[in-house]
Amino acid sequence: MQRFLFSSLSLLALAALAPAAFAQTYVTNQAAQKTTILTVVAGSDNANGGLNLNGGVRGDKTFVVPLGWKVELRFRNNGVAPHSVIVLGGGSVPASITPALAAFPGSAGKNLVQGFGKTGGSTPQDTLRFTASKVGKYTVACGVPGHALSGQYISLEVSSSVKEASFK
Ligand SMILES: [Cu+2]
Numbered sequence: 615m616q617r618f619l620f621s622s623l624s625l626l627a628l629a630a631l632a633p634a635a636f637a638q639t640y641v642t643n644q645a646a647q648k649t650t651i652l653t654v655v656a657g658s659d660n661a662n663g664g665l666n667l668n669g670g671v672r673g674d675k676t677f678v679v680p681l682g683w684k685v686e687l688r689f690r691n692n693g694v695a696p697h698s699v700i701v702l703g704g705g706s707v708p709a710s711i712t713p714a715l716a717a718f719p720g721s722a723g724k725n726l727v728q729g730f731g732k733t734g735g736s737t738p739q740d741t742l743r744f745t746a747s748k749v750g751k752y753t754v755a756c757g758v759p760g761h762a763l764s765g766q767y768i769s770l771e772v773s774s775s776v777k778e779a780s781f782k
Contacts, residue, residue, distance in 0.1 A: 640668055640781040649684040650779035657693020662765050664693040670768035677781050679746040681774040688738035696729025697756045704751035711757040720744035726757030746772040
């Protein structure tokens with residue numbers, strides 16, 4: 615009986631810990647430095663046939679970043695198709711995505727059109743550094759032709775009313 619109780623309690627403890635322990639972390643804040651590290655994983659799961667960023671499709675997930683913070687956006691591709699990343703202005707997604715459409719200096723990734731191939735690891739394949747210098751709604755998109763139009767984009771909001779960055 616004692617053993618059964620112990621096992622049951624252990625399972626309960628594990629169940630309680632599991633969501634926190636295994637949830638993917640897409641945001642790391644360094645508030646003292648007014649810096650946030652955002653992770654963007656293309657094809658993180660099978661949503662939209664893999665045409666997603668962090669599982670988000672057509673702007674249904676959003677990073678919120680405090681106005682004036684420095685952003686380090688770490689990108690990697692977990693999907694089968696090649697993918698890339700750029701932070702664009704808000705509004706409708708353009709058919710042709712070029713570095714000139716970057717919303718902030720430094721917010722265009724490399725290999726925009728050809729993309730990066732799948733990586734098995736967690737090391738970023740591309741790192742974007744920019745300052746969230748203007749309040750507004752922006753789009754984080756894949757630059758490979760057709761991908762954003764097919765829904766491979768999420769949202770990024772720069773806000774003057776939040777104290778740290780988040781993803782939801
Ligand atoms: Cu893509």
